[in-house]
Amino acid sequence: VTAPKPQRMATKPVPEPTVASRPFWAGCAAGELRLPRCRDCRVVHFYPRSFCPACGGADLEWIRSRGTGTVHATTVVRRPFWGDAFAEDVPYNVVLVALDEGITMLSAVVGVPAESVYIGMPVAVEFVPRGEISLPLFRPREIDPSGDRAEQR
Numbered sequence: 313v314t315a316p317k318p319q320r321m322a323t324k325p326v327p328e329p330t331v332a333s334r335p336f337w338a339g340c341a342a343g344e345l346r347l348p349r350c351r352d353c354r355v356v357h358f359y360p361r362s363f364c365p366a367c368g369g370a371d372l373e374w375i376r377s378r379g380t381g382t383v384h385a386t387t388v389v390r391r392p393f394w395g396d397a398f399a400e401d402v403p404y405n406v407v408l409v410a411l412d413e414g415i416t417m418l419s420a421v422v423g424v425p426a427e428s429v430y431i432g433m434p435v436a437v438e439f440v441p442r443g444e445i446s447l448p449l450f451r452p453r454e455i456d457p458s459g460d461r462a463e464q465r
């Protein structure tokens with residue numbers, strides 16, 4: 313436990329912002345989870361793209377997500393891929409988070425053992441820097457059923 317971990321040459325990959333996703337990544341850097349919404353049909357969608365997947369409209373705006381949701385699906389990664397980059401992280405989990413705004417986002421739950429993540433687990437976004445990017449990862453959150461309902465107006 314106290315022995316220093318060996319230096320590894322491999323570095324973890326980071327997302328490369330595109331024209332369509334640049335506002336999303338700028339939001340993450342600012343501590344805000346931003347989601348694209350169509351001004352024509354009002355549908356919130358994800359991932360970011362230059363048109364609305366519901367109606368094909370190109371008039372999009374960005375809304376600030378509450379950053380809360382529940383785990384929709386989870387799996388545990390036990391063998392590192394990407395070379396050695398994730399060798400020290402296994403086992404880790406990969407999740408689909410169902411955000412309160414109605415979209416799902418591929419991410420990971422941090423701060424708890426990978427195996428303890430379950431479908432339906434309430435989570436909240438947490439931004440974790442990696443290189444030039446802040447990654448939107450998630451942490452388990454406590455919910456007070458009455459308080460949570462009151463928050464949703």
Ligand SMILES: [Zn+2]
Nearest residue numbers: 350353364367
């Ligand atoms: Zn639309």
